Amino acid sequence: MNKRIITVIAAAFFAASLLGFGALPSAQAEMTRITVGGSGPGATAYILAGGLAELINTKIKHPKLRITAQTTRGFVANSRLVDSGQMDMGMNSTPLLWAHHRGIKPFKQKATNIRVGIPVGTSAHQWATFEKSGIKTIKDLAGKRVSIGPRGSSTAVQSERILRAYGVFDQVKTSRLGFAEAPRALQDGKLDAYGITSTLPTPSVVETAAQGKLYLIPIDKDKIDSLKKQYPGYSPFTLKAGTYGGQKKDVLCLGYNFYLIANPSLVPEWVMYDIVKHLLDPKWRTFLLSLPTKGYAALDFAPDLENLSTAGVPLHAGNVKYWKEKGVKIPQALIPPEYSK
Missing domain, CATH: 3.40.190.10 (Periplasmic binding protein-like II)
Incomplete structure (x- = not known):
């Protein structure tokens, strides 16, 4: 052993x-x-x-x-x-x-x-921010301060793959905060958004929803299809409305077992x-x-x-x-x- x-x-x-x-x-x-x-x-x-x-x-x-x-x-x-x-x-x-x-x-x-x-x-990969950020799409993350997850994590891999699929990875001001650190940094105004891959409801995102009006950034279906071809094992995941406080709409995410x-x-x-x-x-x-x-x-x-x-x-x-x-x-x-x- x-x-x-x-x-x-x-x-x-x-x-x-x-x-x-x-x-x-x-x-x-x-x-x-x-x-x-x-x-x-x-x-x-x-x-x-x-x-x-x-x-x-x-x-x-x-x-x-x-x-x-x-x-x-x-x-x-x-x-x-x-x-x-x-x-x-x-x-x-x-x-x-x-x-x-x-x-x-x-x-x-x-x-x-x-x-x-x-x-x-x-798990579903989620992009969390506040409604007041004005961020609506993954492309909007260009030029923003975004935690993509700690090195060695599945979150960091999914975050980078998704951002590259949209062609904005090199334009994002990335950091690699831990799963407990990212919500605090978002609340303190040190981040504009963060990515996290987890089952639901995710504790970090629950915390963000308790701090303000949560906005979850959806991924487009064609990008999921593209990622599935490159990296077998991915699938679409619908994050149902009401999973988090104040979440009124379903959100499409990248998912896997x-x-x-x-x-x-x-x-x-x-x-x-x-x-x-x-x-x-x-x-x-x-x-x-x-x-x-x-x-x-x-x-x-x-x-x-x-x-x-x-x-x-x-x-x-x-x-x-x-x-x-x-x-x-x-x-x-x-x-x-x-x-x-």
Whole structure:
């Protein structure tokens, strides 16, 4: 297992799961310990990683497994850390899995040590500003001060791709603030807008809506179609009116699913199998959906083989075992070489 010193997330809603680490039974040495990378504070993956730790450690009280949620810069960083063996598990999206599997920007090398678990979230890329800014379209961001998300985050990748699709990336005064920092900078007049990719409702955008009259900048359908051709895994996402305070209209966004990922050398088959089994157990449905941002709603799409076939990244052996037991036919291309029938 990965023995690196890690940063433990200290979010209040799952504090009990982390406090439980200090009161493990005498069989402590026999515990398998797994780190799961989420993202930074204010992002959905941060919350979901903590929720998974709470489920396994506190709700289920798994006799052989302990999970620690790790703060990271986001999906790009997660993918690199898991592939390199510096982190056991993380979360990543279809478009970034597709890119890393092929060594395409923002990655410089092809991933060889990533296996995929089940879908845990559906994200939409949102552009948030205040109505008083006068910004109505993505083209209007030219010349404006815009946070595109921290380096290593999925948000930063989506922000840049969208701005380039509109031909304004080089004209925008970009910064790379964290997910909790951007709303404060917008409120303080230090930003004109910010981008964030997350499930809904997104805590950062909820905060902005509470500070003034929120305006969400829509993306055009033809730009989504263009991005889908360049980076398979994207899809249109309609952000429904009323998602945020004062939001009166639907807003079209760029969307995608994201998944648990794991390094097969660090995460045994039984670990992923147990995680998938417990996440899909109806007994824990209420708890998982009670997490902020309606966490884990994308479990309804599992196993999501069509999207994963697009990405081309093999499933984790534990994930394959679970679905085969359920009678689901797994495409041969998604079965990892280490899987044994």
